[in-house]
Amino acid sequence: MSAGFQSSAHPFLDLSGKRALITSGTRGAGAATVSLFQGLGAEVLTTARTKPEAVSPSLFVAADLTSAHGCATLAEAVNERMGGVDIMVHMLGGSSAPAGGFQVLGDDIWRRELDLNLMPAVRLDRELVPAMVARGSGVVIHVTSIQRQLPLPEATTAYAAAKAALTTYSKSLSKQVSPQGVRVVRVSPGWIETEAAVEFATRLAAGHGGDIAVGKKMIMDSLGGIPIGRPTTPGEVASLIAFLASGRAGSITGTEYVIDGGTVPTV
Ligand SMILES: NC(=O)c1ccc[n+]([C@@H]2O[C@H](COP(=O)([O-])OP(=O)(O)OC[C@H]3O[C@@H](n4cnc5c(N)ncnc54)[C@H](OP(=O)(O)O)[C@@H]3O)[C@@H](O)[C@H]2O)c1
Structure with a gap:
């Protein structure tokens, strides 16, 4: 039986024939997911500014997905170029909020964080999920963050709250469309060692006269430590997403998968 899972004629994961939209696919975990999905046979469309x-x-x-216009442009391109999607991975997210706690977060910053972390998924799902429902199949994956359950008040309040909103929205969507054959799942990463994370760790370390290992340790310490002693790689996030998008995960919907090396300290 295990030989069947391993054989190249019947690979464990196979996305061939699937049309996938992956937002934010030019860097970090998004780029790793695009490349893995292509390797698994999916027809991929990705987007960034x-x-x-x-x-x-x-x-x-x-497309700039922080605007309604950018989301509409992307949805139109998806329909024109692929005739719809079977898998949608909402990878877009991030934060540009300043440090300084809740006092420094004006309405403009709150709006920016929601426009980046919540609204693109809301708008793209509204455009593209109805066709999945009509077909009776599809997978939607929302990438959240452990910050939604582990906010860092100095710098991530608005980002964490936006990811929490995305989480609740995702759960509600799953309740509505799972009975019609569309699975909706969340992936919640801890610190991912992206190109941007490496640059940040290097800058941080330089400010303290150390090398990148010092910078990484400072970031891990700010999270309360990572039990496995290292960040997650973009490829590991991509692998989890590919599994959840595949038929192997056919009974998984409405739930969240944390990938954080054990960072979240509670059950
Ligand atoms: N990195 C982490 O440690 C970490 C931890 C927990 C959760 N996450 C979550 O994981 C996901 C991926 O994060 P990442 O760090 O891998 O990403 P990243 O390396 O920061 O990549 C950002 C990507 O988003 C695109 N992008 C940025 N602003 C955009 C906009 N307004 N419209 C369209 N595209 C835009 C960028 O391309 P352009 O600049 O060309 O637009 C790029 O492709 C995010 O949802 C993030 O919140 C990350």
Whole structure:
């Protein structure tokens, strides 16, 4: 039986014939997910504001997803180029809020965090999930963050609250559309060692006269430590997403998968 799972004729994960939209696919965990999905046979479309040279125009749509117009442009391109989607991975998210606690978070910052972390998923789902429901199949994956259950008040209040809103929205959507054949799942990463994270750790370390290992330790300490002693890699996040998007996860919906090396200290 295990030989069947391993054989190259019947790979454990197979996404061939699936049309996938993956937002934020030019860097970090998004780029790793695009590359893994392609390797597993999916037809992928991805998006960001700027197309890197290495990314083929055939799989890319330029759009700023913080606006309703950007989301509408992307949804239109998805329908035109692929005739709809079978898998949607909402990877977009992040924060540009300043440190300084709740007092420094004006309405403009709150709006920006919600526009980046909540509204693109809400808008794209509204455009693209109805066709999945009509077909009776589809998978929607919302990428949240452990910050939603482990906010850091100095700098991540608005980001954490926006991810918490995304979490609740995702659960509600799953209740509505799972009976119609569409699975909705959350992936909640802890610290991911993306290119941006490496740059940040290097800058942090330089400020304290240390090397990147010092910077990484400072970040891990700020999270209360990571039991496995290292951040998660973008490839590990991509692997979890690919499994959840595949038929292997056919009974999984409405739940959240934390991938954080054990960072969240409670059950
Ligand atoms: N990194 C972590 O430690 C960590 C931890 C927990 C959760 N997460 C979550 O994991 C997900 C991936 O994070 P990441 O760190 O891998 O991403 P990242 O490396 O910061 O990549 C950002 C991507 O988003 C695109 N992007 C940024 N603003 C955009 C906009 N307004 N419209 C469209 N695209 C935009 C960027 O391209 P352009 O700049 O060209 O637009 C790029 O492709 C996010 O949801 C994040 O919240 C990350």
